[in-house]
Amino acid sequence: MADETIAVVGAGIVGLATAREIALRRPGTRVVVLDKEHEVAVHQTGHNSGVVHAGIYYRPGSLKARLCTRGMAMIRAYCQDRNLPYEECGKLVVAVTDDEVPRLEALYATSLENGVPGLRRVDAGEIHEIEPYAVGRAALHSPRTAITDYTAIARSFARDVVDSGGEVRLGFPVTRVTRLTGGGVEVAAGDETLRADRLVLCAGLQSDSVARLADDGDEPRIVPFRGEYMTVTPSRAHMVRGLIYPVPDPRYPFLGVHFTRRVNGEVEVGPNAVLALAREGYRRSDIDVRELARIARFPGMWRLAGEHWRTGVKEIRGSLSVRAYMKAARAYVPAIHATDVVRGGAGVRAQALGRDGSLVDDFVIHRTGAVTAVRNAPSPAATSSMAIAEHIADTVLGDARAT
DSSP states (O other): OTTOEEEEEOOSHHHHHHHHHHHHHSTTOEEEEEESSSSSSOSHHHHSOOEEOOSSSSOTTSHHHHHHHHHHHHHHHHHHHHTOOEEOOOEEEEEOSGGGHHHHHHHHHHHHHTTOTTOEEEEHHHHHHHSTTOOOSEEEEETTOEEEOHHHHHHHHHHHHHHTTOEEEESOOOOEEEEOTTSSEEEEETTEEEEESEEEEOOGGGHHHHHHHTTOOSOSEEEEEEEEEEEEOTTTGGGOSSEEEEOOOTTSSSOOSEEEEOTTSOEEEEOOOEEOSSTTOOSTTOOOHHHHHHHHHOHHHHHHHHHHHHHHHHHHHHHHOHHHHHHHHTTTOTTOOGGGEEEEEEEEEEEEEOTTSOBOOSOEEEEETTEEEEEEOOTTHHHHHHHHHHHHHHHHHTTGGGO
C-alpha cells in the first residue's frame, strides 16, 4: 500500500533497525521514527558495552537464541559494508572454581545447540595463552565474539531510513496513543499529532509506559537497573586482549562483572547491577520520587527483592566501594587492582518483571491490532537488532503481503 504510514516509537538501535527494515521492504510506505530525545541512541544503545554476542547464554529455541545467531551475522556484514568498527577480539567465559565447571559444561552444551561458531573448551594453560593475565580452572573460548560501536550503527540506520524516504522525528515525546475506530492510530506529543496505519513501539526503558498509552496491557513492568563501569588505566589496559566473562548464575539475569575491550582501545570492568532510582538514572544522585513509588507499589518488585536481597546488598557494596567492586573482578585478572581503575560511565537496563517477581528473560514482542509492542528487549538486543527488525517487520507487514 503506497500511501500507508507506519510509525515507530523509539530511536534506539532496535527502533531504527525496524524502521529501516520496513522502509527497505516496502518502498513507498511512509515510515516515521518518533523519539523524545534530540539525538538517536541516547539511552540503552548509547550506554552499552559494544559487545557483539555469539549466542552462548540463551535458551535453545528461544527468540534470543534464534535472533542472536542471525543478528550477529547481519551486524558483521553491515559493519563491513559501511566501514564501521567491528573487531573479533574473542571472549573467554572462565570458571575460576571447581564448582563452576559443571555450569561451564552446561553452557557449552547450550552453545553447541545454538550454533555458536568456533566455540571450544580450554584448560588453565590455554586460558593463559589466550589471555596471559587471566586465571581459571577451565573456560570456553568464543573466537568470533566481537566488539563494535552501536551508536555509530544506530546513526547509520537513521541515515538509511531517511535515504529510503522515511523520517526520523526527534523531540517528539509521546504523550497519547489513540486507536482509531476506522483503523490505525493517532500518536500525539502535546498538541502535535501523527496519524499512522500501524504503530511499532520500541521504547526501551519506557516500553511499559508507552505500551499502556496504547492499551497494550500493564505487564511485564520495567524496573530500571543501573550498570556501572570502571575503566582500566592505560598502563594496565594491555593486560586484557579481548573479553573475559564469568560463568553466569542461571538464577539471575545479569552476567556479572567482567572485562571488556572497547573499539577505542579502552578496557572496562563491569557492569554491576543496582536498582536505579529513576527510569533514566545514570547517576546515583538521579532520583525520581514518582518512579520509586511506582516500583514500591508493584508486588513483583517485593518478591524479587525477597528472593535476591543478598545479591542486591553485594551489588550496592560494590557500587559504593571500588575495592569491593574489584574484588570480584580480580578473581579473573588478579594483576588489575583497585588502584588500576577509575570510575567510568554507566548504563541503565530495562529489566522486565512479572507480577510474581519472575525476571522476564526472552524477547517479548506481540501485536494487537494496529499496534506491535516490543515489551522486553534486553541484551543481546543490540547484537540481534537487525534480526529483531526482520521479526517485527514480518509481524507488522504480515497481512500487507496479501494486499
